[in-house]
Amino acid sequence: MxxxxxxxxxxxxxxxxxxxxxxxxxxxxxxxxxxxxxxxxxxxxxxxxxxxxxxxxxxxxxxxxxxxxxxxxxxxxxxxxxxxxxxxxSPSETARCLFMLPHLMYWTEQTRPEDDFPAGAMIVNRTVVLLLENDMGAKAVPLAQRFVRTCEAQIGRDAPATLTARSNLAAAHDQAGESLRGARLLEKVVEARIAALGADHPSVWDGYNNLSGSYLRAGEYERAQQIVERLIEHRTETLGPRDRATLMARNNLAVIWERAGRTAEAVALWQEIFPMFEAALGAGDSDTLAIGAALYQARQSLQEQHVSKEAAQRDRAEDLAEIEQRVAHLSADPEQISLPAVAALVELATALRDTGRLDEAEAAFTEAIDKGRGALGDGHPVVVSARYRLVHIYRLRGHTDVALAAARAALAEAERSLGRTHYETLITAANVICLVLEGQQMEEHEELLEDRLADIIEGLGFTHPLVRALAAYRASLTLRQPDWRR
The missing domain is CATH 1.10.10 (Arc Repressor Mutant, subunit A)
Structure with a gap:
């Protein structure tokens, strides 16, 4: 040219x-x-x-x-x-981030770390942090790798900023489902910070906090608990029992117990610390509201284990007031729509759906999707979640064609923005497969099973109801057609 x-x-x-x-x-x-x-x-x-x-x-x-x-x-x-x-x-920062992400990815593919300049490198890092804050680590991995290489090339392998960049890369791997890989990276970061700053430096303990999260998501609950217990002791001594970091460490212990199946113990701990959050941080603080939501959901889990379906539905209806109050707190400023506000609205819509109030649920899901698209972007995990939950309302009403079209659209956007193996993408894909089966589109159903089932099983786990249903159907197909390899 x-x-x-x-x-x-x-x-x-x-x-x-x-x-x-x-x-x-x-x-x-x-x-x-x-x-x-x-x-x-x-x-x-x-x-x-x-x-x-x-x-x-x-x-x-x-x-x-x-x-x-x-x-x-x-x-x-x-x-x-x-x-x-x-x-x-600024408002809608996350939505703008998702819009510009393909351009930034392309830019990094055409350039070299040694050619980076400070202002440009910080834009890459800012994008990594935004993606991590929104649970989109799979998309952040290549950008986090780039920023690490830039830091190593321009300021040194053991510079504080380089160690922080490696910590973010570890978090990206963690969110991408590679928790043990992330943990190994974090272990090296903590070792380097101890060597450079000493064992009692705050950044060392921040590294331990991140490391416990990686162990948690890897299912290594005992290792995660051991680190968090040390964190609670250290932060209580250095910061005091009512400091936000100390309270959040105690919350993290409850999270570990809940994930490990010790739900009653988690509920007891959340009940103990929730008033402390309210007293120290305020009832409307985002962390206080998050603890309240975790306590509510854990209580629901316990109730569902011991009461009938009808009683659980009555309890669900009674607890709607708590969710509505949280939505009101988080939506107080209509000009500043936050991720927690949209997530709470999705939770409210789901509760309305589960109690049979389908019209109100549909309106709440639609509101969550509209607000989420503007503030977070159409491919944000919370927006994708709202979209496939709304699909279930269409299914309950018998509108299979409408449900399938909506599920396909949600899957296309989830795959574009989140990647093929993100949790929300996998759930949406499973819904599409089920809807295709309901529509008796057997050839497409078999092709989707062959293409998607392995990813769905690995990402959701075999105990997930959708996984078990799809795997059982796939097994029945194999029994009927032993040579089927489409």
Whole structure:
């Protein structure tokens, strides 16, 4: 490609910047991306117009532009992504992060860590942190690996920022289902921090806290408990019994017990510390509300083990007031829709659905999806969860075709944003398989089983009701068709 003739300087700036970004519609706010400039490039066939008004630069054109102009626009591209993200903590930051993520991934694939500059590297790191905060570690792994390599190349392997970058990489592996791999990385980070800072430095104990979480998710409950008990003792001595970090360490012990099947002990501990959270942090504090929700859910679990289905439904109806109060607390500021607020709304909708109040449940799910899309993005785990839970209402009403269409749409977005093996993707895929079976689309059902069942079993575990049902049906197919290998 020869250098284009007759382009304005603004069009050249836009073209060279866009060449370093991905194939999805370009993010708004790129340098010189006025309507006139976009039309100038589109008119020459360099940008592709989309029906929704967006534009993209095809891959072949991007390669040719980079071959012609070299690295021009490379640094401006990532800075433009940072501008698109806006100020940290600003409304809809997570939704913007998911929108720009394919562009940032593409940018890192076309560049080298040794060429990174501080402002650009911090945009990569900020994205990693945002993804981790939203339980999207699988998507964060390649970016976290990139930031580690950048830190190692430019500030040293044992620099504090490099160790923090490795800690984030460990968390990404953990969330991606590689908890033991994450734990091994964290162990090395803790060892390096002890060597550099001493055994009593706060960052060392923060590392222990993260390490206990990795052991928990790996199912190594005793190792996780041993670390948390040490954390409680240390933080009680150094910070006091009512400090947030001390209280959260005690909460973490209850979480371990609950995950290990010691639900009654977990409930007892949460009942003990919940008033402490209210007194020390306030009833409307996000951590206080989270502890209240954990206590509520654990109580429900205990009740379901000892009471009839009818009694459990009555208890569920009585507890709706608690969830509604939490939703009201978290939704007090309509301009600042948070992840906990959307999650609480999904929980409320689920409780309404489980008590048979389907119209109210559908309205609550729809509200959660609409708010979640605006604040968190359509592919956020909580939004995907709301979408497949809403699908169940359609199934209860006998609207199988509507349910299947909605489930397919949710699965496509989950796979794009979360990846094939994320928990919410697997649940959505299982729902699609069940709905295809209900619709008697047998050939597609068998193909989906063959393609998805192994991932679903590994991700959800064989004790999950959906897994057991799908595996049983797959076994029956094999018995009837021993040579079936589609």
């Amino acid at each position: 020869n250098e284009p003739h007759g382009l304005s300087e603004k069009a050249t700036v836009l073209l060279t910047t866009a060449a370093w970004l991905g194939p999805d519609p370009l993010p708004p706010g790129l340098p010189q991306a006025s309507a006139d400039t976009m039309e100038e490039l589109a008119g020459q066939g360099m940008l592709v117009r989309h029906q929704d008004g967006g534009h993209s630069l095809p891959e072949e054109a991007r390669r040719k532009v980079r071959a012609t102009y070299g690295t021009r626009g490379r640094d401006e591209a990532i800075l433009a992504l940072g501008d698109f993200l806006g100020q940290p903590g």
